[in-house]
Amino acid sequence: WSIAVSAQNPSTTAFAQEISPEGSEATAMALPRAAGDSVYLFAPFLLGSIADMAGLPSGSECFFAGFCTLMGTAALAVL
Numbered sequence: 001w002s003i004a005v006s007a008q009n010p011s012t013t014a015f016a017q018e019i020s021p022e023g024s025e026a027t028a029m030a031l032p033r034a035a036g037d038s039v040y041l042f043a044p045f046l047l048g049s050i051a052d053m054a055g056l057p058s059g060s061e062c063f064f065a066g067f068c069t070l071m072g073t074a075a076l077a078v079l
Helices: 002-019 025-054 060-078
Strands: none
Touching: 002 025, 002 060, 025 060
16 A cells, blocks of 8 residues: 555656646645545545445455555556
């Protein structure tokens, strides 16, 4: 999880800054960080609720979260 997040954070910030209009680079650098922080607030509750409703074995939600993070990192690497 940590390896994927550490690879994904700089690339999302650089991508946002690269596609931002002239003069709004600072805002573009702050938005991915704010979005990432909001994910840390909502993801544990969402994944826990899904695991409880589906009756999944313990730890499967962590696997799913890590898998999604790795897929996001791979998608950014391709871009």
